[in-house]
Amino acid sequence: GAVVSQHPSWVICKSGTSVKIECRSLDFQATTMFWYRQFPKQSLMLMATSNEGSKATYEQGVEKDKFLINHASLTLSTLTVTSAHPEDSSFYICSARFLAGGLATQYFGPGTRLTVL
Amino acid sequence: AQSVTQPDIHITVSEGASLELRCNYSYGATPYLFWYVQSPGQGLQLLLKYFSGDTLVQGIKGFEAEFKRSQSSFNLRKPSVHWSDAAEYFCAVGAREYGNKLVFGAGTILRVKS
Numbered sequence: 001g002a003v004v005s006q007h008p009s010w011v012i013c014k015s016g017t018s019v020k021i022e023c024r025s026l027d028f029q030a031t032t033m034f035w036y037r038q039f040p041k042q043s044l045m046l047m048a049t050s051n052e053g054s055k056a057t058y059e060q061g062v063e064k065d066k067f068l069i070n071h072a073s074l075t076l077s078t079l080t081v082t083s084a085h086p087e088d089s090s091f092y093i094c095s096a097r098f099l100a101g102g103l104a105t106q107y108f109g110p111g112t113r114l115t116v117l
Numbered sequence: 118a119q120s121v122t123q124p125d126i127h128i129t130v131s132e133g134a135s136l137e138l139r140c141n142y143s144y145g146a147t148p149y150l151f152w153y154v155q156s157p158g159q160g161l162q163l164l165l166k167y168f169s170g171d172t173l174v175q176g177i178k179g180f181e182a183e184f185k186r187s188q189s190s191f192n193l194r195k196p197s198v199h200w201s202d203a204a205e206y207f208c209a210v211g212a213r214e215y216g217n218k219l220v221f222g223a224g225t226i227l228r229v230k231s
């Protein structure tokens with residue numbers, strides 16, 4: 001149980017285009033999902049908290065107009081990288097919050113490798 | 118401020134040897150503690166978690182971790198390492214008071230030599 005999927009697993013796009021990444025909780029409902037970015041040989045950096053039915057909460061320094069987050073259902077959150085540039089190339093990972101007995105555990109998707117040419 | 122320290126960037130152990138990965142945290146709330154493992158190009162897999170109760174927790178793949186409040190530590194252990202355990206390991210801390218957001222350590226890369 002507690003499986004999270006991401007799609008696509010990798011994407012290559014041209015500079016200036018937009019890319020959408022989907023994060024799905026497959027066997028549980030998640031009112032909260034998280035989006036992370038991971039640079040090579042580094043730890044995960046939290047970008048934003050995605051809340052079902054409301055606006056996402058962005059971490060300091062993350063451009064909300066560049067990284068659009070939509071959490072339209074209890075099993076799906078999307079991250080759209082708008083007008084992508086080479087510096088946006090990275091590994092993006094989502095997680096979904098699983099609640100049991102009021103205690104929260106984050107389960108992670110397999111990640112999406114974005115390369116902007 | 119919340120922080121998590123994994124003092125060892127790299128660790129190399131022989132296959133069959135025991136393993137201990139260190140994790141220390143500084144947190145202003147009652148912490149929830151997690152260990153995740155990441156293989157190259159993959160997402161994170163949950164190994165084990167601690168919320169409360171018994172301070173020695175068992176996880177998947179033969180891993181265990183012990184919460185020591187007095188030392189602010191949550192070290193991960195395995196009695197006998199297998200070559201397939203080679204990966205990067207992340208310690209993470211969260212708390213309800215902080216919206217259940219996780220703070221991650223920098224990670225420890227485990228190499229297993231045969």
